[in-house]
Amino acid sequence: MAVISPTAVVSPLVHPQWPSARHAAHNAATPLPAVRMPLSMAAGCVLAEEVLAQAPIPTADSSAMDGWAVRGESPWRVVGSVLAGRTIGPPLAEGTAVAIATGAALPPGTEAVLRSEGGALDGSGLLRTVPGTPRPGGRADMRPQGEEADEGDVLLAAGLLLTPPAIGLAAAGGNDTVHVHRPVAVSCLVLGDELITRGVPGPGRVRDALGPQLPLWLAALHTGPVRLRHVPDTLEGVLARVTAELRTADVIVTTGGSARGPVDHVRACIERVGGLILIDGVAVRPGHPMMLAELPDHRWWVALPGNPLAACAALLTLLQPLMAALRGRPLPRLRRVPLAIDVFSPSGDHRLLPYRLTPEGSASPQAHGGSAMLRGLATSPGLLVIPPDGACAGQIVDVLPMPW
Incomplete structure (x- = not known):
């Protein structure tokens, strides 16, 4: 594997504010190369060039x-x-x-x-x-002939997400294939020797709550093929697995190992494969140990924390914007909602909190919103973005919506 040239070395963003980290992840990447793909396989892809009507729609009165x-x-x-x-x-x-x-x-x-x-x-x-x-x-x-479109009309513009109706329109216009940005191939590596994948965990063990989620999150982000593997918490084990996955993966996603503990090997592995850390932690709770690194040959590593809610918050902070950039899509837009109650930020960082909507349409943080918990997130339409100095009841705040 080629090593990135020292002239390409840039200073990482160390604990940037949450909005800056999100924009930096989107700005870091450019769309993957375009390929021609049959309509039957192109749903969820992004058009790299416009789609024209090959004949009038309808072709006759x-x-x-x-x-x-x-x-x-x-x-x-x-x-x-x-x-x-x-x-x-x-x-x-x-x-x-x-x-x-x-x-x-x-x-x-x-x-x-x-x-x-x-x-x-x-x-x-x-x-x-x-x-x-x-x-x-x-x-x-x-x-009448050509009521919907004349021959040569632009049916779908470049940059458009190919939804089922868009696929149908391309077909109605006589197209069999479309030119789209290549789907993103992702390898997910779940780290943690304490994790089990079946049954009830005993003392000192934890049921893996991230492995079952990750392929579904990535499907919602419209990626291409996704591989999921559990990897032992050793430097050699993580390095060997990452090296193998990089033969085909555009993006490596890891859970756990991104802090500086005795079995946290992500940093060392990024260095060993010639990667550059672009974002080293983010000033947000939960999810602050998240990282983004650029690897050789225009590949990427997104390191998520091991705690479930923290990992999901990091996924929406770094992985979703990166995926959008690789697919030729704009940074996903935030929503806005009024708060039902005062919400504080004791850490002085941004907070990402699962929430529920009141009957009046305002938002109130869910219970069970700790970094290791999923109970609040499971019934939440997204994450409230609470600024570092907190927010008062009635104040309009950003919401990071779920991608589904």
């Missing part, structure tokens, strides 16, 4: 309803039928009609579409049963 295409006045002589996907029939003569299905191309000469519930057949032909509709020359229930 078509019926918006089941019924009859008619020309002239009632009664009409029914001369055939046109189904969706079939060849356009011959032009309609004055006083004639054809049965037609929704989406079928209208025969030339069609003046109106009579809905199936608006007409009836008898011995004299097709009669209008709802007086006044349709009138010859009316366009109700007819979709």
Whole structure:
């Protein structure tokens, strides 16, 4: 593995304020290279170039309803039928009609579409049963060629997230593939010899509460493939696993090991693989030991604390902005909400607190908001961002929303 050139060394941000850390994580990275991808695989990706209509939508004048295409006045002589996907029939003569299905191309000469519930057949032909509709020359229930888009129109702009409706629109415009920023491949390494992955923990052991979450968080952030492994708390074990994962991963995410305790090896491993720490701790509670490092070959390491709520707060602080940058997306926007009660910040740092909304629409911190707890976060719509000097009841504060 190549080592970053000493000329690239920059001074890390040491315990920056929370807003600065979040912006720095987003500014650190640029979008991953663009690839062409089938529509069936592109949901959740971000467009690297605009998507054009390859043909008009619809491609021909078509019926918006089941019924009859008619020309002239009632009664009409029914001369055939046109189904969706079939060849356009011959032009309609004055006083004639054809049965037609929704989406079928209208025969030339069609003046109106009579809905199936608006007409009836008898011995004299097709009669209008709802007086006044349709009138010859009316366009109700007819979709003109190019009504939604003309050939060459921009359907989707570069930088747009490909949602299911966006995928459908690209397909409607005749596109089979799209040019998107490559999905981010992530490897999650859960550190901690005290952790167990099944059953009830005994004395001195802790049930892993982060491993089950991380792939779901990353899915909500629209990453690509995610691998999750549990790694022993040894320098050699962590280093070997990171070295192996960097063969394919764009981002390494670790939980635990980011402080300076006797079994915290993240810093040493970052140095061993030639990485540069860009953010070394953040002035926020919980989650202050979080780190962001740039690794060789434009890869990244986000180190989350081991306590569950602290790790989730760090994930939203550093990992979410980094992922947005790698995917070509803007920094996720904060929301705003009034506080229901006074909230203090004894540490003098920003606080990120799970909250609940009162019936009046103001926010109150949840109980069970300690750094090792998840009970408050499990039912919270996000995290309140309390400034270092606290906030008073009625004050409008930022909210870091959940990504789902």
